[in-house]
Amino acid sequence: SKMTVKAGRMPCSTPNVYTKVPDGGWGWTVAFAFFFVEALTYGILKSFGVFFKDLMESFDETNSRISWIISICVFVQTFTAPLSTVLSNRFGHRLVVMAGGVLISTGMVIASFARSIVDMYVTIGLISGLGYCLSFLPTVTILSQYFDKRRSLVTAVASTGECFAVFSFAPAITALKEQIGWRYSLLAVGVLQLSIVICGLLLRPILIREQEEEAVKAAPREEPTETKYMLENEQTRTSIESIDSGVEITTSPSNVPGKTKAKPKSGEPKEHVQMLAETDSSPAEPKIKLLDFSVMKDSSFICYAFFGLFATLGFFAPSLYIIPLSLSLGISKDHSAYILSAMAIAEVFGRVSAGWVLNKQPIRKIYIELICVILLSVALFAFPFASEFWGLMTCSIFFGFMLGTVAGTHIPLLAEDDVVGIEKMSSAAGAYVFIQSLAGLAGPPLAGVLVDTTQKYSSAFYSCAAGMVLGAVFLSLVRPCKVGLCQRQQQPQSTVESAAVVAVVAPDLPDDFIDMDIGKAENSGKASDSA
DSSP states (O other): OOOOBOOSSSTTTSOEEESSOOSSTTHHHHHHHHHHHHHHHHHHHHHGGGGHHHHHHHHTOOHHHHHHHHHHHHHHHHHTHHHHHHHHHHHOHHHHHHHHHHHHHHHHHHHTTOOSHHHHIIIIIIIIHHHHHHHHHHHHHHHHHHOSTTHHHHHHHHTTHHHHHHHHHHHHHHHHHHHHOHHHHHHHHHHHHTTHHHHHHTOOOEEEOOHHHHHHHHSOOOOGGGGOOOOBTTBOOOOHHHHHHTOOOOOOTTSTTTOOOOOOOTTOOHHHHHHHHHHHOOOOOOOOOSSOGGGGGOHHHHHHHHHHHHHTHHHHHHHHHHHHHHHHTTOOHHHHHHHHHHHHHHHHHHHHHHHHHHTSSSOOHHHHHHHHHHHHHHHHHHGGGOOSHHHHHHHHHHHHHHHHHHHTTTTGGGGSTTTTOGGGHHHHHHHHHHHHHHHHHHHHHHHHHHHHHHSOTHHHHHHHHHHHHHHHHHHHTHHHHHHHHHHHHHHHHHHHHHHHHHHHHSOOOOHHHHHHHHHHHHHHHHHHHHO
16 A cells, blocks of 8 residues: 655645555656656757758858757766766755756757857757756656656656657747747747746655554653663673573663663563664664765676667667768658658657556566667668668668667666666666766767768668667676676675574673673572572
8 A cells, every 4th residue: 555645735845755656646747747858858959950050051160060069968968967866866856957947948048149159069068968967867767766567658658758849849940940030949949948947846756665664653662761771890781581581681882872672571572672672772864875886886787887888879870860861862851851750750659669568567677678779770780771762761660669669768777676776776877877978979970980981871870780789788788797796695695694693692791791690590599499
């Protein structure tokens, strides 16, 4: 059963408290917010190409220099992911996302008044890029905390916001430019992105409290006098009777005052006494780590991070080079645009299908992801062999579908136990996206260098396919590394547990104390016989 505790007057101002992951509830509102955050971040980035020609004419710059605007933006967005994690753990997801929305809007609005390409690098590349990071990553992280069994499906469906944004924003911005010009259109986009602040307000925090805590609080407390003991010669004395009863009432300088264990009454179960002793103690709550670097010691996470590093090489380049490839084959501009639209439509179905499959129980999700990555590699290798419109259309649909299965699930899979688990999801996501930034910055320029060298657009797809294959290799090692790590940790843990058992059965007591207590027991026995 799940329980929600509501406090305060504003429903979004206080955290939701559950006894277990709700798999719904306010999580549906968070999913709704994530849909629009995806549309207003990645959707705008993928639609920014409609401004390229206008920027080239206004600033008299080449296409490569204009493309660095988005390259810098994507790099800053992924490179500052650990900063987003630290700020979210310190100030909460809601405040960070709202600040990110303000930064995105500010960068876009100022960029509409830019007088040089360098101004665009600073405003959109740096300012808005940082805002994209602060908005996207905390949203997907808190969404994963609201869902368990439905996590994959809900995240995949909500992530389709960027796909629908490409359909709506690109033609809308194009029509708007014809009416008011590119500067005012960019200004309107910046004002629209300010609505991310509203999405951030909907990200209500979530707290999970186990039912055992409720039972401990409901237990009756013993009188304070029952927990007082006499300390002699600055050392604790334990009688032989207390050892026989199985209840340890030893106190030491490390656990007094206030951390001693109650002495049992006659006929009172020892389990009840132990529970009361735990309630009397007030251990300090552990401090929340702003960034948990222990994930970098997890071999399964390291393999998964390398998967993300190499797989990112195949995420961006195909959408950039599919139209030049089709034009080089003699396909018209209109038909080339249809190919790109078909790829986006197929990506929507891929995201939803992957979420539906991964939502099935029981299933090893990491293996399903591996199959999708292998098929995505096949799709990339198939592009250079297409020689006409329908061949490219088929490859684009297949690639878009498989891209949706991977792009919509690779970050939420960090919450699975095969990688790091939900407890370390926040820190792992920051480190994972940070590592991806290297490939995100180097991927498109690397493909461009190969195209310039070979004078063939097929070289870009071969480089993407090679990176995806390397990513599949590292992804296949995630599960074996996780199993091997658990086996290595099992033996030290069992050793510690056996040592603890020995300590309880035979506590370390001074020999003179035991001899003295045995002598007292013998004397009392003789006295009773004589009586």
